[in-house]
Amino acid sequence: MLAITQSNYGGAQRYVYDLATSLPKDSYETVVVAGGRGILMDKLHNAGIRTISLESLVRNVSIFGDLRSFLDFYRLLRRERPQILHTNSSKMGGIGAIAARLAGVPHIIFTAHAWEFNAPRPGTSRIFIRLLAKLTVMLSHTTIAVSERVKEQIGPSLQSKITVVHNGIPSILFKSREEARQHLATIAHCPKEQNEFWIGTIAELHPVKGLSFGIEAFHKFSKDHPDARYLMIGGGAEKRRLEQQIRSMDLSDRVHLTDFVADASESLKAFDVFLLPSLSEGLNYAILEAGSAGVPVIASDTGGIAEIISSQTGILTPVSDARALCDALVFLYANQAARERLGSALRTRVTEKFSLAAMIRNTLAVYNASTGR
Numbered sequence: 041m042l043a044i045t046q047s048n049y050g051g052a053q054r055y056v057y058d059l060a061t062s063l064p065k066d067s068y069e070t071v072v073v074a075g076g077r078g079i080l081m082d083k084l085h086n087a088g089i090r091t092i093s094l095e096s097l098v099r100n101v102s103i104f105g106d107l108r109s110f111l112d113f114y115r116l117l118r119r120e121r122p123q124i125l126h127t128n129s130s131k132m133g134g135i136g137a138i139a140a141r142l143a144g145v146p147h148i149i150f151t152a153h154a155w156e157f158n159a160p161r162p163g164t165s166r167i168f169i170r171l172l173a174k175l176t177v178m179l180s181h182t183t184i185a186v187s188e189r190v191k192e193q194i195g196p197s198l199q200s201k202i203t204v205v206h207n208g209i210p211s212i213l214f215k216s217r218e219e220a221r222q223h224l225a226t227i228a229h230c231p232k233e234q235n236e237f238w239i240g241t242i243a244e245l246h247p248v249k250g251l252s253f254g255i256e257a258f259h260k261f262s263k264d265h266p267d268a269r270y271l272m273i274g275g276g277a278e279k280r281r282l283e284q285q286i287r288s289m290d291l292s293d294r295v296h297l298t299d300f301v302a303d304a305s306e307s308l309k310a311f312d313v314f315l316l317p318s319l320s321e322g323l324n325y326a327i328l329e330a331g332s333a334g335v336p337v338i339a340s341d342t343g344g345i346a347e348i349i350s351s352q353t354g355i356l357t358p359v360s361d362a363r364a365l366c367d368a369l370v371f372l373y374a375n376q377a378a379r380e381r382l383g384s385a386l387r388t389r390v391t392e393k394f395s396l397a398a399m400i401r402n403t404l405a406v407y408n409a410s411t412g413r
Contacts, residue, residue, distance in 0.1 A: 041071050041122035043113075043136050045129040046099055047078035049300060050244045051325050052128050052153045055186075055207060056080065059126070060089045062400045073116065075099075075109075079300065092116065099131065110135045117143035124149060124407060127180070130156045134172050137179035147410045150180040152190050152202075154322035154343060159248045177201055182410050184403065186323040187344020203406055206347070207323045208399030209390070212305055214333050220310035228271055228296035237268045237373055240311035240335075242304050242326040243318075245276030245297070250317040250340060250360065252285055257317070257365035259289045265373060268294070271311075275299040308333035312379065313372050319359055321345050328394050331386035336379045338368040348394070353386040 042056050049057075057080060060070050071090045074080055075097030084091050094116065097109045109131075117125070117139055126149045127136035133150045140148045157170040177183045177194060183202045185191040191202045215223060218234060225232035239258065243249045251272060258270045272282070272295070279297060286295045301307075305326070308314070314330035314337045321343035328348065330337050339345050341356040349356055355372070357364035372379050407413070 041073060041117075041120060041124065042126050043073040043128065043132050044080075045075050045097055045132045047074035047076045047080040047093070048244070049079040049083070050246075051207075051322070052151075053080040054325055055151065055153065056128055057083055057087075058208075058210075058396060059400070059403065060084060061087045062396065063404075071120065071122075073113070092120075097132070097135075101131075106131070106135065110139055114139040114143055117145060121145075123147060124411065126151065128153065130169070130173065130176070133176040133180070137176050141179055147182075147407075148180045149182045149184065149406065149410060150176055151184040151186065152177075152194070152322070153186055154190060154248075154320055155193055158193065158320040158343075160319060174198060182406055184406055187347050189344045189347065190322050205399060205402040205406065206344075206394055207325055207328065208394045208396040209325065209328045209332060210396040212329060212332055214309050215306050217309045220307035223307050224271055224273075224298075224301075224310050227301060228298050230269065230271070230296045235267070237265065237313075238311045239268065239270045239313050239315050239369065240273070240308070240330075241271070241315050241317075242273045242308075242329075243316065244274050245272070245278040245282060247278060248318065248320050249278075250319040251278065251282055253360055253362045253365060254315055254317040255282065255285050255289065255291070255295060256362035257315075257369065258295060259291060260362065260366040261369045261373075262291070262294055265370075268369075268373070270295045270315075271298070272296070273298050273301050273304050305329040305333075308335055311335050313338060313369065315365065315369070316340065316345075317357075317362075317365055318342055318345070323347065328390050331383075331390035331394075334383040334387045336372055336382040337386060338365060338372070348389065349386070352382075353389050354382055 073092045077093050081091050096112045124147045125140045125145045127133045128151050157166045177198045184205050185202050186207050221232045314335045316339040318340050323344040337354040340359045342359050355368045
């Protein structure tokens, strides 16, 4: 049983989908549990994977609501009696581990995609959330971290319970640059000029993605680069606030937000540069996909991003630094050779180190070690 709090389609949901659809069917009967009936559930249904929607499970914290979610999930575990419960996301990790212990689930595995205590929030909240994260790791039999940095961040006392399995991606059939620009221009309602300099971000519109710094960097950059355009692909709670920022900077004709775009990765060759200004990350899928497309990447140096990007494969900038992001854009705009060199090097690294096949193989090794197979 794979379980996750929300059924939208961010990185953690992508991970759940890839596992559910890739585990060998002759060895595993897979069911996915998630809150709501979002895009993840639709994709799994279309792939023939059994799903269970836990309607009481939501992201926002509520004492009575979370108690109801816990009881609903406990009853579900008693009914389904899974041999392996593999939880994802902070809330499901905590609720799931406690419920599974009480229900007698033999093997509890938790994947830490990123730690919520790294997200922008008051210091007292971070302390409490860190304690809950540690409790989740202690109650789980095994924890998978998607990067070495995620493993390190939990602290030395619990690292012996954590195995690093990097995220991986399958091969992608990319659209040509011209086809990709046509496709995205239609979705974003913007011109599709082939000689413009396109900057792209694919991310959930969430505060932790630091997208306001990306807009601020583009605002600085665009003053001297009138042929530049910035597309941000992905729905989320921050959309209205980001739209207000775009209007306040008079960038409405240069910066374009879209909702979630299915198979957006197929259009990555539309971009001259991929930009990810995150405040916190585990191991970002979109960077891997951009690398697979040979698109050069500028990203904040946070979480496991440095395990993908180095000075040989991209440009890392300090977190929350719009000026550094702008400077990196200026450099790549002026240096086509650097764009081609970095994009090619990143494509090689992603192909060699971050395949979906390796992720599945290494995850199965964790399952087998836990169950004694």
